[in-house]
Amino acid sequence: MISVIVPTCRPTSVLTRCLVSLAQQQLPSSELEVCVVFNGGVAARLEGGPWPFRLRVTQIGGASAAAARNRGLAITKGELVVFLNDDVVLEPGCLAAHAEAHARLERPGLVLGSATWPLYADSTVLDRLIAETSLVMFYDQMRPYEWYGFRHAWTLNLSVKRDYAERERFDERLSPVNFEDLEWAFRLERRCGLNVWYAPECAAVHDHRYTWEALLARERLVGRMAAKLWQANAECFRAVYETDLDERYLDFCRRAVEAERRRAPRLLELLGRYAQLRATELDNAPGGRGAFMSLLHGAIQPMKRMEFRRGLLEECAAGAPRAAAPTMATTTAGLARSR
Structure with a gap:
């Protein structure tokens, strides 16, 4: 049996499109169960049923x-999640x-499916940048039927055998969203070789x-x-950013934000x-x-990095605890490559 798990906090019209596509899967209905978990909102009545699969609907408190x-x-x-x-x-x-895919794998692993972006009738330049570059996801840098590290474990379309999913649960300190999937996959990679x-x-x-x-x-x-990732799993943070979240890195971020701030308003308006x-x-x-797409993508990157650093500094200033003294030295190369 396959168990599909879908967290949701958006309008049910969005979720319904997902459920309709699940109802059209080329599987016997007895081989599929779907679990919808409302988080950060009140569980709503789902339109479009009855569904041909077993549907479980539950709710948790808070957005996570x-x-x-x-x-x-x-x-x-289900044996496959x-x-x-x-x-x-x-x-x-x-x-x-x-x-x-799992049946054919030479060794256990996580299977990542493709997730293309829609071609909207009124597509904007930003729509096409997101669809065709690494502005949000990194699919454009991936080759089919190859192995990748934990940084590609995106839970928008990802499967794993239940045995492994139950060995390592998601860290709920990483809430509401972001890095909870990569940190989970980092542990699966280090501890289970996935x-x-x-x-x-x-x-x-x-x-x-x-x-x-x-x-x-x-x-x-x-x-x-x-910043929360550093608190939850400093080794994972290092693996992603090749640096420590210490005073040296924070000072680097402050100086970088200040340098961008002088030109940011006009550039943000123009890029927008x-x-x-x-x-x-x-x-x-x-x-x-x-x-033109390449030029625009390159111009947006410094603004993305500025917003990332602003968010990190805000979280640290708000009192996000930092891990004990790190053992891995911060490198200039790591600072330059970090977001």
């Missing part, structure tokens, strides 16, 4: 993707492909549209959660205007579409 997944693990029984975001729409063969196998035939569409403002807010939240243009206007971009 980690706690939602742990609750789902506790009340489901598939974690989904509520805003993904699966292709009909997605879950069967997850099961087949890596991430990319199987694009486990296909889904990730219907999560960002505005320019939402993209920047996401980066600031990632920064805040990075470009991001909101219709994607069709790229067809006439000087130097061609690809060159």
Whole structure:
């Protein structure tokens, strides 16, 4: 049996699209159970039923993707566990492909499915940047049927054998969201030897549209959660950022934010205007579409890093405890590569 666990805190219209795609899976209904965990809101009535699979609906207090997944693990029984975001729409063969991928693996692992972005009728430049570059996800840097490290364990479309999922639960200190999946996969990698196998035939569409403002807010939240990651698992933080969260790094972040602050308002306004243009206007971009996309992507990166550092500094200033004296020396290269 396959157990699908879907945390949700968005309008039920989003979740319903995901459930409809689950109802269309090429699996016997007896082989599928779906657990929806409402977190950060009141459990709502789900439209569109009855569903052809066993549906469990539960609720937890507070917004926590980690706690939602742990609750789902506790009340489901399938030998294979598939974690989904509520805003993904699966292709009909997605879950069967997850099961087949695990059966073919030469060794146990996590299976990551593909998650393409929709092509909206009114797509903006930002929509296409997100879909075609590493602005949000790193799918464009991955090759099918290869092994990757824990940093690719994205629970928007990820499966694992229950035995391993129950050995390592998600750390609920990493709430509301971000890094709870990577930190969990880091422990699975270190303690169980599990890596991430990319199987694009486990296909889904990730219907999560960002505005320019939402993209920047996401980066600031990632920064805040990075401070929590250091508190929860300093070794994982080091593995991601190649540095320690010590006073030297914080001073580096303060100076970097101050340096960007002088030019940020005008640049943010300009980039925001470009991001909101219709994607069709790229067809006439000087130097061609690809060159313009590359140029814009490069210009956005410093602004993303600034928002990340602002979030991290805010969380540390708010009193996020820092781990005991680290043993790994901070390196200049690590500082330069960190976000």
